[in-house]
Amino acid sequence: MAQLLRVQNFTVSADGFGAGSDQSLDRPFGHADPGEMFAWAGATASWPGRTDSGGSRGLDDYLTRDFTHHIGAEIMGRNKFSPQRGPWPDLEWRGWWGDEPPFHTPVFVLTHHDRPSFTLSDTTFHFVNGEPAAVLEKARQAANGKDVRLGGGASVVRQFLDADLVDTLHVAVLPWTLGSGTRLWESPDELRERFHLDVVPSSSGVTHHLFWRR
Amino acid sequence: MAQLLRVQNFTVSADGFGAGSDQSLDRPFGHADPGEMFAWAGATASWPGRTDSGGSRGLDDYLTRDFTHHIGAEIMGRNKFSPQRGPWPDLEWRGWWGDEPPFHTPVFVLTHHDRPSFTLSDTTFHFVNGEPAAVLEKARQAANGKDVRLGGGASVVRQFLDADLVDTLHVAVLPWTLGSGTRLWESPDELRERFHLDVVPSSSGVTHHLFWRR
Numbered sequence: 493m494a495q496l497l498r499v500q501n502f503t504v505s506a507d508g509f510g511a512g513s514d515q516s517l518d519r520p521f522g523h524a525d526p527g528e529m530f531a532w533a534g535a536t537a538s539w540p541g542r543t544d545s546g547g548s549r550g551l552d553d554y555l556t557r558d559f560t561h562h563i564g565a566e567i568m569g570r571n572k573f574s575p576q577r578g579p580w581p582d583l584e585w586r587g588w589w590g591d592e593p594p595f596h597t598p599v600f601v602l603t604h605h606d607r608p609s610f611t612l613s614d615t616t617f618h619f620v621n622g623e624p625a626a627v628l629e630k631a632r633q634a635a636n637g638k639d640v641r642l643g644g645g646a647s648v649v650r651q652f653l654d655a656d657l658v659d660t661l662h663v664a665v666l667p668w669t670l671g672s673g674t675r676l677w678e679s680p681d682e683l684r685e686r687f688h689l690d691v692v693p694s695s696s697g698v699t700h701h702l703f704w705r706r
Numbered sequence: 707m708a709q710l711l712r713v714q715n716f717t718v719s720a721d722g723f724g725a726g727s728d729q730s731l732d733r734p735f736g737h738a739d740p741g742e743m744f745a746w747a748g749a750t751a752s753w754p755g756r757t758d759s760g761g762s763r764g765l766d767d768y769l770t771r772d773f774t775h776h777i778g779a780e781i782m783g784r785n786k787f788s789p790q791r792g793p794w795p796d797l798e799w800r801g802w803w804g805d806e807p808p809f810h811t812p813v814f815v816l817t818h819h820d821r822p823s824f825t826l827s828d829t830t831f832h833f834v835n836g837e838p839a840a841v842l843e844k845a846r847q848a849a850n851g852k853d854v855r856l857g858g859g860a861s862v863v864r865q866f867l868d869a870d871l872v873d874t875l876h877v878a879v880l881p882w883t884l885g886s887g888t889r890l891w892e893s894p895d896e897l898r899e900r901f902h903l904d905v906v907p908s909s910s911g912v913t914h915h916l917f918w919r920r
Contacts, residue, residue, distance in 0.1 A: 494759060537918075545708060549874050549918030550904030554768045561775055660763050690764030695904055704751075704763035 495632050496639040496659040499649055500559055502676070503529050503664045503698070509673035510646030517575045520588055524670050532664060532696040540594035551694050555662060559594075564635025566595050567627060569648035570603040571674075573617070579605045586612060598634040600627055602648060624655040646676040653683070661687065661703040664694075709846050710853040710873040713863055714773055716890070717743050717878045717912070723887035724860030731789045734802055738884055746878060746910040754808035765908050769876060773808075778849025780809050781841060783862035784817040785888075787831070793819045800826060812848040814841055816862060838869040860890040867897070875901065875917040878908075 504510050505524070512522030521529065533539050537547030538557035547553070570577075574585050587593060593615040600620050607619040618634075620627050631640045642652055652658050661683070663676065680689065680701050687703035694700060718724050719738070726738030735743065747753050751761030752771035761767070784791075788799050801807060807829040814834050821833040832848075834841050845854045856866055866872050875897070877890065894903065894915050901917035908914060 548902065550902060550916045551906050551914075553918075554772060554916075557775070558768060558771065561771070688762065688764060690909055692765050692906060692908075694906075700765075702764045702768075704767075 494659075495564075495635060495637065497628060497642055497652065497657055498563070498639050499642045499644070499658060499661040499663070501533055501555055501662060501664065502644055502646075502649060503533070503666065504646070504676045505529075505666050505668060505670035505673075507669040507671065508675050508677045508679070509670040510644060510649070510676045511571075512670050512673040515571060515575050520575060522673055524673060529666065532666075532694065532698045535696065548696075551692070551700070552696050552698075555664070555700060559641075560596060562638050563597060563641045564638030565597050565631040566599045566641040566643045567631050567648070567652075568599060568601055568643035569645050570601060572643055572645050572648070573601045573603075580607050583607065583610075586610065587617065598631070599643075600631050600634075602627060624652050624657055628652070628657055646674040649676060656686070659705050661701075663701045663703075664698040665701060667697045667699075708873075709778075709849060709851065711842060711856055711866065711871055712777070712853050713856045713858070713872060713875040713877070715747055715769055715876060715878065716858055716860075716863060717747070717880065718860070718890045719743075719880050719882060719884035719887075721883040721885065722889050722891045722893070723884040724858060724863070724890045725785075726884050726887040729785060729789050734789060736887055738887060743880065746880075746908065746912045749910065762910075765906070765914070766910050766912070769878070769914060773855075774810060776852050777811060777855045778852025779811050779845040780813045780855040780857045781845050781862070781866075782813060782815055782857035783859050784815060786857060786859050786862070787815045787817075794821050797821065797824075800824065801831065812845070813857075814845050814848075816841060838866050838871055842866070842871055860888040863890060870900070873919050875915075877915040877917075878912040879915060881911045881913075 512524030514522045532552055533556050535548050536553040536556045537549050538553050573587055576585060592613050595615040599615055599617050601617055603619050604621050609616055609618045642649060683703055687705055690702040692700040726736030728736045746766050747770050749762050750767040750770045751763050752767050787801055806827045809829040812830045814832050817833050818835050823830055823832045856863060897917055901919055904916040906914040
């Protein structure tokens with residue numbers, strides 16, 4: 493069985509932005525409000541951050557439920573891991589996710605700046621430099637036969653799409669615009685030549701775009 | 707975490723039948739053609755019967771992909787297990803699925819007629835008599851903390867619905883009628899009082915009905 497590279501639950505505004513402008517420690521999504529952006533996912537029973545037994549179990553839940561399913565590693569961009577730029581000022585910053593990150597696998601953080609690996613609960617973060625294909629190869633080896641999740645942000649997804657390395661891509665498109673920020677696409681139609689596409693409106697207001705390689 | 711009772715990938719005709727009339731050894735779905743009924747599922751990459759690496763990875767695949775996910779046991783009716791009726795004529799019949807049944811868990815077959823348990827690969831079939839709640843309790847214990855799948859047929863799903871034991875229900879409604887057979891419902895609206903419902907049309911022609919308990 494092939495090891496796929498999968499983008500999951502990636503959420504963009506109606507105008508194609510995966511995050512707003514001006515990311516900072518207080519505003520990991522810049523001027524976009526992550527609570528609003530991910531409200532569709534947060535309402536589901538399978539949202540990794542959920543601590544009660546409630547939540548919806550309809551269409552949106554099938555998408556969030558799939559987050560860890562048959563995933564053996566994640567690749568993410570430096571800006572998803574940290575608001576810091578340039579050389580690591582210290583090793584204090586250990587991601588946005590507290591002591592129990594929701595990944596439960598090796599995570600490969602793309603960065604030009606060396607940093608030793610470290611482990612939080614059952615997630616180990618590695619810091620890697622290199623071309624997308626080489627990083628994917630490392631992640632596949634670590635994934636132990638399972639698939640690899642491409643975690644974003646938008647510019648990293650774009651980079652792996654441009655290198656034609658992405659096998660499946662789930663993008664939830666919000667019913668409102670952001671105006672500026674980090675762009676995934678001008679329009680989902682850009683990918684139709686290379687991918688099949690199911691467009692599935694949800695009762696939550698987002699429209700799920702499910703792409704798989706032709 | 708609660709152990710849910712889940713109905714998955716249950717397919718009915720537009721007029722609500724889960725199988726046609728006159729089930730027999732040659733025709734496990736009676737006058738209905740299972741190849742046509744399950745074409746939507748058979749086209750997906752995650753269909754358990756698939757032996758090649760092809761198949762779609764859009765909406766329908768999210769549904770078939772979920773088949774074994776967090777499932778620890780199945781309950782099925784006698785008529786799903788066998789075309790035979792009444793006392794077991796012999797122990798030769800071991801289900802429709804060959805030496806590698808797609809369940810990979812304990813399976814509880816509802817029957818009024820005693821029969822010893824047996825194991826095929828990693829699936830063990832038990833034969834049980836009793837009220838739905840009592841059978842569900844047995845299946846939950848066997849499921850070891852995971853959910854229980856209610857595998858059908860239609861009359862068994864109906865029986866557990868009537869006992870208010872079903873937590874989530876995925877029914878794929880076909881775009882054509884069968885006219886007669888084993889009925890799941892007159893209309894999905896029958897369940898709206900007790901369940902939330904997402905109605906999701908698929909590009910394959912089926913309309914997924916995703917119910918979860920209110």
